[in-house]
Amino acid sequence: VIPGVDYHQRYWEDVAEGEELAPVEDEITYRRVVMNPATTWDYFPGHHDPEYAKAQGQPTIYINTMHFLGFIDRLATAWGGPASFITRRKMSMRHSIYAGDTMVGQGRVVRKYTDEPGGRTRHLVELEITVENQDGQLCVPATVHLELPARQAS
Amino acid sequence: VTPEVPAEIGLTFGTYEEARALVGTRTSVVFAERAVTGALIKYFCAMVRDANASYWDEEYAKKTPLGGVIAPPTFAVSSAHWDPNYALRGVRKIPAPPPKPAAAASAPVGQGGGGAGSGGGLNLTRILHGEQRFEYHKPVRPGMMLTVTNRAGKSWTKEGKKGGTMRFSESISEYRDEKGELMVTATSVGIVTEKAVQS
Numbered sequence: 001v002i003p004g005v006d007y008h009q010r011y012w013e014d015v016a017e018g019e020e021l022a023p024v025e026d027e028i029t030y031r032r033v034v035m036n037p038a039t040t041w042d043y044f045p046g047h048h049d050p051e052y053a054k055a056q057g058q059p060t061i062y063i064n065t066m067h068f069l070g071f072i073d074r075l076a077t078a079w080g081g082p083a084s085f086i087t088r089r090k091m092s093m094r095h096s097i098y099a100g101d102t103m104v105g106q107g108r109v110v111r112k113y114t115d116e117p118g119g120r121t122r123h124l125v126e127l128e129i130t131v132e133n134q135d136g137q138l139c140v141p142a143t144v145h146l147e148l149p150a151r152q153a154s
Numbered sequence: 155v156t157p158e159v160p161a162e163i164g165l166t167f168g169t170y171e172e173a174r175a176l177v178g179t180r181t182s183v184v185f186a187e188r189a190v191t192g193a194l195i196k197y198f199c200a201m202v203r204d205a206n207a208s209y210w211d212e213e214y215a216k217k218t219p220l221g222g223v224i225a226p227p228t229f230a231v232s233s234a235h236w237d238p239n240y241a242l243r244g245v246r247k248i249p250a251p252p253p254k255p256a257a258a259a260s261a262p263v264g265q266g267g268g269g270a271g272s273g274g275g276l277n278l279t280r281i282l283h284g285e286q287r288f289e290y291h292k293p294v295r296p297g298m299m300l301t302v303t304n305r306a307g308k309s310w311t312k313e314g315k316k317g318g319t320m321r322f323s324e325s326i327s328e329y330r331d332e333k334g335e336l337m338v339t340a341t342s343v344g345i346v347t348e349k350a351v352q353s
Contacts (some may be wrong), residue, residue, distance in 0.1 A: 002210055002211050005205050005206075005207045005211055006207060007207045026203065039198050039200070039232075040198070065286070066232045070198065070199075070202035073202075073226050074203065077206050078206065083218040083219055086227045087290055088287075088290065090285055090287040091285070149218075149219055
């Protein structure tokens with residue numbers, strides 16, 4: 001067991017439609033915004049150069065798409081557990097998250113279902129996820145399909 | 155017949171006509187210059203603060219149905235880790251700031267970075283990033299040598315209130331492992347407006 005690592009697992013049978021995911025809040029400091037280009041090699045200046053961002057008409061630097069995606073994945077699999085697997089995700093960008101903002105992720109189970117691609121039964125949930133800023137402004141709506149382990153393998 | 159276009163062109167959209175000319179074209183395959191590694195995976199996860207044991211603990215991950223450490227879904231899309239042609243790596247020319255701050259003030263979210271094969275020099279006031287869809291067929295794992303190809307998908311138009319006619323174009327990226335097996339399909343919808351969008 002590695003300290004700080006999350007091992008809690010959820011099983012498909014234990015999920016109810018309508019269930020809320022535990023919300024996740026993340027403070028986006030200047031350091032966090034700049035960490036993102038550092039870890040994704042995305043040196044588009046709007047993500048690390050406040051002067052450039054202001055020349056674009058933005059208040060300051062903003063996080064990149066991969067940070068939003070990674071945050072959505074974190075929200076979904078922190079709830080589903082480490083053996084869950086994201087099979088599909090869609091998202092659209094409505095509003096940016098800037099340095100100094102707090103990113104708030106929330107989610108809800110809207111559907112519980114199974115499918116059988118190639119004869120293998122998958123146990124899935126469809127999650128509706130929102131990423132908002134501290135003012136409750138919707139920045140990124142997303143839908144995630146998550147495969148969960150089942151207690152009874154069929 | 156799918157004519158090849160150089161990878162440097164990517165499938166970013168200058169004008170609708172340019173985007174339309176790309177429909178049916180396919181970029182040459184971009185090959186990884188190095189394998190996915192556990193260290194790069196942890197580096198990415200530390201930034202997002204993702205404590206998922208399947209990214210961090212090999213001993214644990216071996217015993218789950220996933221069968222070993224995997225990369226988070228977004229890892230493949232953060233292709234600069236493995237794509238030697240990635241335009242924004244920092245060693246290549248970055249796009250100049252927009253010339254007219256007043257016009258650029260209407261720039262929407264999205265801003266033109268990120269994504270496989272995305273280049274610089276976009277007309278920022280007239281390109282919006284629409285929906286992005288991802289399908290994850292198999293997990294990306296340490297040791298894999300990824301490849302990506304980009305191709306244009308459907309394109310269509312719609313009348314918008316603010317920006318006049320809106321042209322939609324899909325760009326589809328397919329990520330495969332070294333055996334050619336499909337790992338991720340990413341579809342992104344670019345929107346080009348007739349006029350600069352006033353928000």
